[in-house]
Amino acid sequence: MIHKDIEIEELVTNYPFSVKYLMEQGIRCIACGEPIWGTLEEAAKEKGFDDTAIQGFVEEMNKMVADKTSQDNTHEKKVDAKPLQTD
Numbered sequence: 001m002i003h004k005d006i007e008i009e010e011l012v013t014n015y016p017f018s019v020k021y022l023m024e025q026g027i028r029c030i031a032c033g034e035p036i037w038g039t040l041e042e043a044a045k046e047k048g049f050d051d052t053a054i055q056g057f058v059e060e061m062n063k064m065v066a067d068k069t070s071q072d073n074t075h076e077k078k079v080d081a082k083p084l085q086t087d
Contacts, residue, residue: 002061004041004054011040017068018061025049025057 002015011018027047044054 002040002058002065004044004058005039007039008037008043015061015065017064021061021064022057 002011002018022043026049027043040057041054044057049057
């Protein structure tokens with residue numbers, strides 16, 4: 001789950017879509033080649049976002065995670081399981 005106190009490194013590692021999403025919101029330094037340390041909240045506040053905007057980012061990204069999880073579960077792969085033959 002994504003929350004405002006998630007470390008940027010954990011966020012981009014576990015939720016790669018977050019890089020593009022945050023760039024679209026104006027938090028571009030994530031992909032500029034210069035590492036960002038700290039939390040999502042700290043990065044957003046450095047760019048001038050308030051608590052309401054940060055909460056909105058968290059909610060939108062968690063919705064994106066839920067939507068992706070839902071889509072993944074509806075497209076489960078069926079495996080043709082056959083018993084192994086032993087000689």
